[in-house]
Amino acid sequence: MNRRLSWGDRLIAVFDQGLRTLAAAPAPARPSPASDAVEPRLSRGERRRSEALMRVNHAGEVAAQALYTGQALLARTASTRRRLDTAAAEERDHLAWCETRLAELGGRKSALAPFWYAGSVCIGAAAAAFGDSTSLGFVSETEKQVEAHIKDHLQKLPAADSKSRSILERMAQDEAHHGTTARAAGGADLPAPVRRTMRVGGEVLRRTAYFL
Numbered sequence: 001m002n003r004r005l006s007w008g009d010r011l012i013a014v015f016d017q018g019l020r021t022l023a024a025a026p027a028p029a030r031p032s033p034a035s036d037a038v039e040p041r042l043s044r045g046e047r048r049r050s051e052a053l054m055r056v057n058h059a060g061e062v063a064a065q066a067l068y069t070g071q072a073l074l075a076r077t078a079s080t081r082r083r084l085d086t087a088a089a090e091e092r093d094h095l096a097w098c099e100t101r102l103a104e105l106g107g108r109k110s111a112l113a114p115f116w117y118a119g120s121v122c123i124g125a126a127a128a129a130f131g132d133s134t135s136l137g138f139v140s141e142t143e144k145q146v147e148a149h150i151k152d153h154l155q156k157l158p159a160a161d162s163k164s165r166s167i168l169e170r171m172a173q174d175e176a177h178h179g180t181t182a183r184a185a186g187g188a189d190l191p192a193p194v195r196r197t198m199r200v201g202g203e204v205l206r207r208t209a210y211f212l
Helices: 007-023 044-073 078-104 113-128 132-156 162-184 192-211
Strands: none
Touching: 007 044, 007 113, 044 078, 044 113, 044 132, 044 162, 044 192, 078 132, 078 162, 113 132, 113 192, 132 162, 132 192
16 A cells, blocks of 8 residues: 555645644644643633634644645655654644634634635745755744744733643744754755745734734
8 A cells, every 4th residue: 555646646635634724623642731730710801812822823833734734745755754744743733732722712713724724835835846955944944933933922921821821832842843853854044035034924924813
């Protein structure tokens, strides 16, 4: 059963992964860091802030699934594809944790989730089209920026919301590991204009998903 997948097979897999990400309740492979924590008492304002921040993080995890899917689609080697798939599996845990916490807070997911997914698949595929070294460098830079974004959210999160905090802290650890692994595997440094463009794109998602 080692048949090579055709392009049609791969595109169907991309579509299937999109449906699973957007429509199905994700099943994490690892328990949530917040699973044993007691639900904190939050004021209405604190709850609304936590909800908005976790909606942004959920939208970011939707985008992460799509980026890795797009990159794996055009990966040149099986080893790079395995690295991408391994990181994507951990990002699925993040997606599930954020979705569960968002529901606990009584929040809603970003209405633009299909847009985040479709756009990110294209961005991931574009990065992979330049070769595995560039693709891994893209992973490294993405995770560096995501780690910084999570740390910013940890400062903005209500002090009492220990459940959301524990999730974000574990996510930051995983993102740092993904970035380090990608660099060690040969990820190239991206040009400064590309890094700036990535930061602008990330900021658009964060500002938009906070409200939508």
